[in-house]
Amino acid sequence: MKWAKAWRLSDIILIALIGIFFGAIFMGTNYVYDVLTAALAPVGLSGLANELLLGLWCMPGMLAGYVLRLKGSATLGELLAATVEMFFGGQWGISTLISGVTQGFGAELGYIVTRYKHYDWLGLTASVLTTTLVTFGWDLARNGYFKLQLWLLILYFVVRFCSMFLFGGVLTRLITDMLDRSHVLKSTHTNN
């Protein structure tokens, strides 16, 4: 467990707290999801509700990867958020955990391909792209997307990427900008 050595107790608590905080905020968005799903179900486009909001749900991973620049922080951040969500009775049961792993690993992959060096636009955009690809691959199976007509599949993919970019990219960037300006990250990272 070499990777575990880099983690301090306060890092672990921090990543878990961020996940839970975001989860608590997202719970207030459930009504948006429900209304959209209900409105779009009659025309068979209810997946759009999921696609539009997915970027939001993937934020903890991306932000965790940015705040704690440790290997595995994005995956762990998202996984912990998912675990908590599962215990609080989300709509997706046990598959929440698998989604947590895929979303977290997707976000992590972006930091991996930029070698954990680019904590800027490049790293975040890479993370947005890999998260979109990995989660979409998973939904091909889990949500039966592979059986959908091609135009719908493309529409879903584009909407998902836009959502990822808006929430995971732009919004995360705005948050990290604020964190950078307030100089709080250095102290958590070096961990005194």
Next chain:
Amino acid sequence: MNPSIKLLLLFIIALEISFTTIISLNVALIVLAIAYLLIHHTKLRTIGWLLIVPLLPAIGLWSTQYINGSGNKTLMAWVLFSRIYTFVFTGATFTLTTNILQLADSLEQNWHLPAKFAYGVLAAYNLVPKIQHEVKIIRAAGLMRGQQLSFWSPKLYFKAVLVSINWSQNLAQAMVSHGFVEDAPRTHFRHCPLVWQDWAIFTVSIILMQVGAFLLPWH
């Protein structure tokens, strides 16, 4: 049953049904899960609630395939409909009968997860009610200055991260001052045994799952 073995089993089942398209298998799993819940004295109201919660996404997935699918649309629509319920009910057999403390104990004692992860996450988890309250405080503080902090406001998340940083350091200090030492060997007050019966149930269930997925002539 040992919590981590149970979780592993459910995880594998969830993965497997994500790649199979057998409605009867999904239904069989749901029935088994409900039976398990009833044996563990789950209230009927809770089970009823579990039927309602996933209804909307299930209908959404159903109609998506039914209207915009390709190939055998009806089959796929019902597969996805039943799949969501399988996820929810198999998940409930874990979340309604096991708490996160037991899971953390098991992961630490049976799988040698470093204690700092097990207890660090538990420390944060126990703050859930306080966190929900804090989100309200942040929103109210914003409103006092005429700022409506919505889920797309970076400021809301920024403040949440600030609080997280603050609390994580306080909690870590509190734990250390109560004698928690990172990476030091620990003795355990609550024991979480991993016995051969756990492995037996696990193996039999996995074999049964394969029989259900590949051998039985479902329709």
